[in-house]
Structures are given as structure tokens and as C-alpha cells.
Amino acid sequence: MNEPWWIALIEALVIVNILLGLFAYLTLIERKLMGRMQLRFGPNRAGKFGLLQPIADLLKLIRKEAFAPESAIELPYILAPIVSAFTAIAAFAFIPYGPGWTVNGWHINGEVANVSIGLIAIFALGSIGVYGFIVGGWASESKYSILGSMRTCAQLVSYEVSLALSVLGVVILGRSLNLPEIVSRQGSFLPYAIPQFIGLIVFFFAGIAETSRAPFDLPEAEQELVAGYHTEYSGMRWGLFQMAEYINLITLSGLMVTLFFEGWHGPWDIGPIWFLLKTMGVLFVFIWLRTTLPRLRYDQLMRFGWKVLLPVATVNAVITAALVVAFQ
Numbered sequence: 001m002n003e004p005w006w007i008a009l010i011e012a013l014v015i016v017n018i019l020l021g022l023f024a025y026l027t028l029i030e031r032k033l034m035g036r037m038q039l040r041f042g043p044n045r046a047g048k049f050g051l052l053q054p055i056a057d058l059l060k061l062i063r064k065e066a067f068a069p070e071s072a073i074e075l076p077y078i079l080a081p082i083v084s085a086f087t088a089i090a091a092f093a094f095i096p097y098g099p100g101w102t103v104n105g106w107h108i109n110g111e112v113a114n115v116s117i118g119l120i121a122i123f124a125l126g127s128i129g130v131y132g133f134i135v136g137g138w139a140s141e142s143k144y145s146i147l148g149s150m151r152t153c154a155q156l157v158s159y160e161v162s163l164a165l166s167v168l169g170v171v172i173l174g175r176s177l178n179l180p181e182i183v184s185r186q187g188s189f190l191p192y193a194i195p196q197f198i199g200l201i202v203f204f205f206a207g208i209a210e211t212s213r214a215p216f217d218l219p220e221a222e223q224e225l226v227a228g229y230h231t232e233y234s235g236m237r238w239g240l241f242q243m244a245e246y247i248n249l250i251t252l253s254g255l256m257v258t259l260f261f262e263g264w265h266g267p268w269d270i271g272p273i274w275f276l277l278k279t280m281g282v283l284f285v286f287i288w289l290r291t292t293l294p295r296l297r298y299d300q301l302m303r304f305g306w307k308v309l310l311p312v313a314t315v316n317a318v319i320t321a322a323l324v325v326a327f328q
Contacts, residue, residue: 003107012093012112019092023246024054030287037291058239066235069141077139081233081240084132088247091125094118095254096180098264098271110264110271111180118179119171122255123164126210129244130156136241137229148228152212152219155301159209159216162309166202168317169195170259172324183263193260198316200260202309207252209305211245214290218298253282 003011028043028050035042043050068077098110115121130153137149170192174182186192193200209216220228230241257263257278266274296304 003109007106007108008112011108015092015097015112016089019089019247019250020243022250023243024058026246026250026283027057028053029283030290033284033287034291037288061236061239064235066237069232071141072232073139073141076135078237080132080136080139081230081237081244082132084129084136084244085240085247087125087129087132088244088251091122091129092247092251092254094121094179095251095258096183096263097254097275099180099184114180115178117177119167119177119182119259122251123160126248127160129248132244133229133241136233140229140232142232144231145229148219148231151298152229155209155212155216155219155305158302158305159206159309162202162305162313163206163210165310165313165317166199166206167259168313169199169320172317172320179258179263183258183265186262187265191260191262196260196316196320198312199320200256202313202316203256203260206305206309206313207256208286208289209301211249211252211286213249213286215293215296216301217290217295218301249283249286250279253279253286256282 031053032042032050043053046052046056068074093112094115096111096114100110101108111118113121133152133156134149137145137147137152140146170182171177173192173195174185176182176185182192208214212219220230230238233241254275257275261278263278264271264275
């Protein structure tokens with residue numbers, strides 16, 4: 001059953017605003033958690049307990065002067081952060097957060113866009129989003145930015161292959177590329193994190209690299225690259241790049257919950273609440289790793305991607321396919 005277009009429009013507006021709010025306060029949660037883990041307080045001046053810090057950061061970015069190098073290529077320089085932010089938000093539209101509901105005779109889907117190839121659509125949008133980072137560094141006409149964009153491109157492309165291969169086992173078990181169907185099969189069987197534990201580990205590490213999080217954060221290593229591909233950006237243009245990175249992190253966490261942890265299913269029928277709690281648990285692990293682990297060298301990053309994760313993901317997919325064929 002499909003929902004009416006006007007309900008889909010309202011649902012999209014609500015989900016986008018919830019996603020933007022989660023992004024804003026994820027920055028505060030991360031800084032607070034890192035502060036506690038490192039025996040300091042974190043933000044605590046803007047509002048009670050620092051709860052208004054994301055609002056203060058937004059006002060600062062809006063009021064900050066948006067400078068640009070004189071030699072920058074104007075149109076791609078302006079469009080690059082917009083493309084990155086748009087693709088990050090659009091990718092979340094395919095993540096299912098509930099089974100769907102009927103209210104007063106009107107059907108409401110449990111996702112913004114329910115398509116038969118939702119998993120491929122998410123990976124496709126992620127690939128397009130990479131162009132925002134590359135073009136932004138190139139259009140800045142700065143050596144530091146170009147170096148940062150090339151390192152970002154090399155890392156994202158190399159780990160994207162492992163990320164895609166790691167979910168082949170889930171696709172084989174779920175017999176579909178439709179994310180709600182994959183979640184429904186887990187609800188009637190068991191979480192795919194159990195039979196696809198190797199795929200989960202590969203997905204997790206490749207996902208850290210795809211979102212440029214520590215210890216795979218060399219594309220934005222301030223000490224080495226003067227902040228990487230967005231060196232020549234400021235104000236809200238810089239803020240759009242940061243928003244894209246955090247929303248990509250939220251989307252990746254939601255995708256991991258969908259593919260490996262039963263999505264909205266749980267011991268009690270509270271639907272989206274389970275999805276939110278599981279997603280926040282995955283985000284906590286990402287923050288924990290950033291606080292704990294040192295940054296890897298560039299050669300270590302590439303070696304880990306091509307020589308470790310890629311073969312493991314391939315072997316896992318082949319073994320899963322063989323087992324499914326053998327027991328059919």
C-alpha cells in the first residue's frame with residue numbers, strides 16, 4: 001500500500017528536520033563524551049549544561065565572513081558543499097525506521113522512499129557525494145586543498161569497494177535489495193549480525209574510513225594537511241561540509257542497524273524507538289574509537305583497505321553464497 005503524495009511530503013519534511021536536529025546535537029554529544037573520556041567537561045557555557053552550544057555554533061557560522069580565494073573557480077567552488085550536503089541528506093531517505101502505520105484510514109510508510117533497490121541507491125548517492133569533496137578541493141586552487149581532496153578520493157574509493165562487498169552476504173540471505181524486506185526477514189529469522197559477523201566487521205571498519213573518522217581521518221588531518229580539502233572554505237560553506245560528514249555518519253549507522261541488527265525490531269513493539277536507540281549505540285562506538293585510537297599513516301590506511309578488508313569481504317560473500325545454495 002502506497003501513501004498519498006501529501007503524506008509523503010510531510011513525512012519527508014519531518015524526517016529531514018529530525019535528521020538535521022540529530023546532526024546538530026550529535027556534535028554536542030560527541031564533544032561531551034570525548035570530554036568525559038578525557039577527564040574534562042566539554043562545552044558547558046552556552047545554556048544550561050551546554051545544551052545551546054549547537055545553536056551558538058550555527059549563529060557563529062552564519063555571521064562568519066565567507067571568504068574565497070581570488071583564483072577559485074567560482075561555480076564549482078560554490079556548488080561542491082551543496083552537492084555533498086544534498087547527497088548526504090538524500091541517502092537517509094532510503095533508510096527504513098518503522099514497519100509503517102495506518103492512521104484514520106491513511107497509510108504512512110516507515111521510510112521516506114521505499115524502492116526495490118534502496119541499498120544500491122544509498123551506495124550510488126554516497127559515490128556522487130565524493131565528487132563534492134574532490135571538486136571543492138580542486139576548485140579552491142590551493143595546493144593544500146588539492147592534496148587533501150586527492151587523499152580523500154583515494155581513501156573513499158578504496159574502502160567503498162570493501163563496504164559494498166561486505167553487504168553481499170546480507171543481500172544473499174535477505175534475497176532482496178529492498179531494505180524493509182531485509183529488516184522483515186531478520187525479524188522472522190535472526191539478526192544478520194550473527195551469521196554475517198565477518199561482514200559486519202568489514203562493514204564497520206570500511207564505514208569508519210568512508211566517513212573519515214578516526215583512526216582513518218587522515219584526509220582531514222589538521223597537522224599534516226591544514227584541514228584537507230576544505231582548507232579554503234569558511235562560514236556556512238564550511239559548515240555544509242561538516243554537516244555532510246556527520247549526516248553520512250548517521251546514515252551509515254542507520255544502514256548498519258538495518259542490515260545487521262534487525263532495524264526497528266526489538267523485545268517490545270515500540271518501532272522507531274528501537275531504531276533510534278540502536279543507531280545511537282553505533283554512533284557511541286564511533287565516538288569511542290575517535291577518543292581512544294591514534295591516527296593511522298597513509299600507507300597503513302591503503303594497506304588495510306586493499307590487502308585486508310577487500311579479500312575478507314570477498315571470501316565472506318563467496319562462502320555465504322555457497323552455503324545458501326547448499327542448504328536450499
